[in-house]
Amino acid sequence: MTLFLCVIVFQVVSIQYSEGDKYQKLSTEITRRQDTIYANKGNVYSSDGKLLATSISKYTIRMDVMAVKGNIFEKNVKALASSLSGMLGRSKGYYEQKLRSARKKKNRYLLIARNVGYNEYLKMKTFPIFKLGVYKGGFIGEHKTVREHPIGKIAERTIGYHDYRGEAGIEGAFADEMIGVNGLRWKQKIAKGQWKPINDVNEKEPIDGSDVITTIDVNIQDITHHALLRQLEYFEADHGCAVVMETATGEIKAISNLGRTSKGKYFEKRNYAIWESHEPGSTFKLASLMAALDDKMIDTSTVVDTEKGRIYIHGDKVEDSQRGGYGVISAGRVFEVSSNVGIVKLIRKHYDHQPEKFIQKLEQFKLTNKLGVPIKGEGRPYIRTPKDKKNWYKTSLEWMAWGYGISLTPLQTLTFYNAVANDGVMVKPKFIKELRYQNKTTRVFDTEIISAQIASPNTIKKVKKVMENVVLKGTADNIYSPNFSMAGKTGTAKKYVSAYTDENGKRVSGGYSNKRYVASFAGFFPAERPKYSCIVVIHDPKKEKGYYGATVAAPVFKEIAQKIYTNTPVNDKVDLNSKKFESIQNLYAAYDEKAQKEFIKMPNVKGMPAMDAISLLENIGLKVKVSGVGRVKSQSIKKGEKLVKGKTITLKLS
Numbered sequence: 001m002t003l004f005l006c007v008i009v010f011q012v013v014s015i016q017y018s019e020g021d022k023y024q025k026l027s028t029e030i031t032r033r034q035d036t037i038y039a040n041k042g043n044v045y046s047s048d049g050k051l052l053a054t055s056i057s058k059y060t061i062r063m064d065v066m067a068v069k070g071n072i073f074e075k076n077v078k079a080l081a082s083s084l085s086g087m088l089g090r091s092k093g094y095y096e097q098k099l100r101s102a103r104k105k106k107n108r109y110l111l112i113a114r115n116v117g118y119n120e121y122l123k124m125k126t127f128p129i130f131k132l133g134v135y136k137g138g139f140i141g142e143h144k145t146v147r148e149h150p151i152g153k154i155a156e157r158t159i160g161y162h163d164y165r166g167e168a169g170i171e172g173a174f175a176d177e178m179i180g181v182n183g184l185r186w187k188q189k190i191a192k193g194q195w196k197p198i199n200d201v202n203e204k205e206p207i208d209g210s211d212v213i214t215t216i217d218v219n220i221q222d223i224t225h226h227a228l229l230r231q232l233e234y235f236e237a238d239h240g241c242a243v244v245m246e247t248a249t250g251e252i253k254a255i256s257n258l259g260r261t262s263k264g265k266y267f268e269k270r271n272y273a274i275w276e277s278h279e280p281g282s283t284f285k286l287a288s289l290m291a292a293l294d295d296k297m298i299d300t301s302t303v304v305d306t307e308k309g310r311i312y313i314h315g316d317k318v319e320d321s322q323r324g325g326y327g328v329i330s331a332g333r334v335f336e337v338s339s340n341v342g343i344v345k346l347i348r349k350h351y352d353h354q355p356e357k358f359i360q361k362l363e364q365f366k367l368t369n370k371l372g373v374p375i376k377g378e379g380r381p382y383i384r385t386p387k388d389k390k391n392w393y394k395t396s397l398e399w400m401a402w403g404y405g406i407s408l409t410p411l412q413t414l415t416f417y418n419a420v421a422n423d424g425v426m427v428k429p430k431f432i433k434e435l436r437y438q439n440k441t442t443r444v445f446d447t448e449i450i451s452a453q454i455a456s457p458n459t460i461k462k463v464k465k466v467m468e469n470v471v472l473k474g475t476a477d478n479i480y481s482p483n484f485s486m487a488g489k490t491g492t493a494k495k496y497v498s499a500y501t502d503e504n505g506k507r508v509s510g511g512y513s514n515k516r517y518v519a520s521f522a523g524f525f526p527a528e529r530p531k532y533s534c535i536v537v538i539h540d541p542k543k544e545k546g547y548y549g550a551t552v553a554a555p556v557f558k559e560i561a562q563k564i565y566t567n568t569p570v571n572d573k574v575d576l577n578s579k580k581f582e583s584i585q586n587l588y589a590a591y592d593e594k595a596q597k598e599f600i601k602m603p604n605v606k607g608m609p610a611m612d613a614i615s616l617l618e619n620i621g622l623k624v625k626v627s628g629v630g631r632v633k634s635q636s637i638k639k640g641e642k643l644v645k646g647k648t649i650t651l652k653l654s
Contacts, residue, residue, distance in 0.1 A: 035184070041147075042178040042209035044159055044170060047251070047433060050218045051150045052159050053171065058146050059121040061112040064138035065103045068129055072136075073103065079128035087120060088113055109140070147171075154225045155216060157268040158255045158375070158431070169271070170212060170431060173374040177435055180209035211436045215251035220244055220564055224254035227559040228536065232258055232266055235541035235552055241273040241410055242537075242556060244564070245418050247530045249447045250427035254560075272537070277379030277407040281493025282338045282549065283522050283535075284403030286463060287416065288347050289335050291361035294459045297350035300332035300466060306341045314394045318344050318402070321492070321548070332466045336474035338490060340402045347401035355386050355397045365454050366426055367408065371415060373429055379409040403493060410537045413522055417488075418533040419451070420467070421524035424460045426451040468527045475550050476521065479558035484565045487530075488523015488557065490549035495540070516540050519552035525561040534560055604639040605632050610653050621645035628653035 044053035065073075081095035088095075102110040116124065121141055124130060130139040149156060160169015171178065183206030228242045239259035245252055259269030270276070292298045309325025311318050320326065320339050334342030351358040362368055368383045383406050384396050399405040411429055419426035428448040435443040467487035470476050475490045494517060499510040520537045524530040536553040546552055603620075605613040613632050614624050622637075625648060636650040 040180065040206075040208040041145075042180070042211040044178075044212045044214060046214055046216045046218045046221075047253075048217060048219075052155070052214065052216065052218075053147060053149050055145050056148050057118045057121075058144055059116045059118070060114050060142040060144070061116055061121070061124060062140040062142065063099075063102070063110045063112055063130075064108045064134075064140060065099065065110055066106055066108050067135060067138035068132070069136070072129065072132070076128040080130065083124075083127040084112065087124065115146075151218060151221075155221055155255060155268075157257055157271045158216070158252075159214075160375070168377075169375055170214060172376055174210075174212055174432070174435070178209040178212060181207040183207075208437075210442060213433045213436060215246075215249075215253060215430055215433055216255075217253045219567060220560075221254040221256070223563045223567075224560050225256045225258075227556045227563075228256045228258060228538075229266055231538065231552065231556045232260070233264075235538065235545050236260075236264070237538045237542070237552075238540035239269065239272060240536070240538035241276075242535065242560065243273050243411060243414050244532055244534045244560060245414055245429060247418055247421045247524060247533055248427075250415075250418070250430045251433070252429055252431050253532065271375065271377060273410045273535075274373065274375055275377045275379050275409065277381060277409050277412075278518060278537075278539075279404050279406065279493050279496070280408050280413055281403040281491040281518060281520065282340075283413055283417075283489050283491035283520050284406065284408075285335060285338065285343050285401070286420070286467070286489055286522075287362060287365055287367060288343055288401045289331065289466070290365065290420075290455055290459055290463055291358055292331075292346055292350055293462055294361065294364075294455045295350075295357065298331050298346060300330060300462050302331040302346070303328055304331060304334060304342045304345050306334070306339050306345075309339075309341060311341050311345070313344070313348070313398050316395050318398065332462075332469070335463075335466045335489070336469045338475045344398045344401050348398050351397060358397060358400075359383065359385050364451075365416060365419075366450050367412065367416060371412060371428060371450075373411070373431065375431060378411075379407075381409070381412055382407040403491065410520075410535050413520075414533060414535040415450075416454075417522045417524065417535065419454050420460055420463055421487075421530035421533050424453045424455055424457060425449060426454050464527070467523060471523075471527075475548075476554045478550055479554045481558070481562065484525065484562065485527035486523060486525045486558065486561055487527040488521055488554075490554055491518070491520035491522070492547065492549045493518045493520075515543055517543070517547040519547055519549045521549050521553040521557045523557060525565065532561070532564060536560075602635075602637045602639055602641040602643055605635055605651070608632050610651070613651060617649060623648040625650045626653060627651070630654040 041055045043051060043055075046052055077096060077099055078092070081092045081099060084090075084095040085092045098110075113124075125139060125141070129137045131137060133139060149159060156169075158169050160171040160173070224242050224244055228240055231237075232240050237260065239257075241257045242254070243252060243256075244254040255271075255273055257268050257270060257272045258266040259272070260266055293300070305328045306320065306325040309320035309322060318340050320341050322337070325341060326333070326337055326339050329337070329339070329342065331342070331346055333339075334346065347358065359368075362383055368381060370378050370380055372378075384391055384400060386392050386396075396405055415426065415429055426449070428450050430445060430447065432445045434441050434445060464487060467489060468485065470489055471480050471486045476488060479486065494512040494514070497510055497513045497516065500508055502508055518537065518539050519541055520535065522533075522535040524533040534557055536556040538552050538556075541547050541552045603616070605616065608616075609631055610626060610629070614626065617624050620643065622643070623646065627650070630653045632651050633654040634652045637647070
């Protein structure tokens, strides 16, 4: 026993002095910890201050049924069940049975409700039993922060997110600025595995994230979303997008991307407007026409023979949508009626021996590079070039002329059209106006100019006119409105389908489909002084219902333009210092003199509305006192008496 005692004493001394620091450190690590205090993530706002995305608190409510004393449980269980029923919807009996069953099973972590809001959480804490707290009432509230979009699914992909799904949209692009910096606080472990703060002061205070002010206009976004949705549903299309851009600034006022589910419903699957690079078809004819005009190869009056609407180039067929063609027409009319034969013949004649010159024009129009928008996932434009000999064929130039063998995203096409509307100045699409921290602007995003002049002013003037004619007397005359002007270009492109094996196991070779199309329309409004540009692209509309750009996409453009036009107030400046005409002034003076002579005697104002009588009498120099309401019943100065300016008249009203 003496030997055993010596061993114990030795071990105590060894632990206390030799390994004391080690075990003290271990003890501290077990009973103390640094807790993260999460910073509040910044909000996302529309350009007019409406909330697009914000963080809100949600709670999962659980109950430690065994923490409640038996007599308290039996006395209050029915009342608690009644309160839960009133808030959560199920019957009182359901909740009473659930609570009793949990107590019988000695459940210390019973799920009551998920995703409870903050106000409901506070209310539940006052329920019978729960109001006794964690230790006596068994109430457990687990907090989490979730991201909410107050306007619902509209523009969800563009507003974006930064979570397990990736970094999409505006939230993904500006995640670093919006997340903020987390704080730290020391906590100590106490009884029953609970942790409490050691100090009232945080070791490191959290810094909240910045708010993002977007260019999105909620009203225009709502118009665009529903106009696109209605058309997709009617034509049973696979997917589509629509974008509205402010001409002068490049601000994106609305962007809608909708894809179809297997059940026929639509939601924002992808940001098609930014991501999806595809063959644009006839909307690319604007670039072809502009290139030839700017190089002075042609004028809008240059005549071209569209023959019978069908030609063959190296064995490949080019044909117009109108059987028999359009005959001999001008280059401007080629664009207006969207003659494939006409535009191909014009480009082939002037660029077939120098295709590099045509490509240089496309580079000048900034169609060969990405826009570099902050939102991730922008598609890369593809423009063939003679330098790439593997992909340059005998017909490459001609096919490019009418929008095939190349690819652009809808936003890239819209930016080009917007430059035409903006008199040749190409501005970069802008999604963000500014960043704010605690209501103070910390960063402003100015309009960024990509090109100060993509083509000569004369060229821009000419193409704007033919684009206006497309709506007046061309392929989009179905959307013409006498109330406001529009300009643009329709597009209808066959989709290229890769080789595949059908349901019968037969191998089907790839090629352009006669059943699958892309319908589009790009343009601006009003035509004279463009305020907005817009593009609508719809993929795979049901062919039996329609597939042309004029039928499928153009009506969406018109609906968007019309509603924006009618909902936007017009601000006109009035020059109050404008030139005064002597003759008009003399007429006013003569009228005033005549009026004064007629009112030299007191007029009869009986029966007149009070406001009219007061106005009349004050204008002839009398002071007016009124008693009562309604019409004039009597007047203190009788009709016909001589007037004395400044005299007081009393009116009694009925």
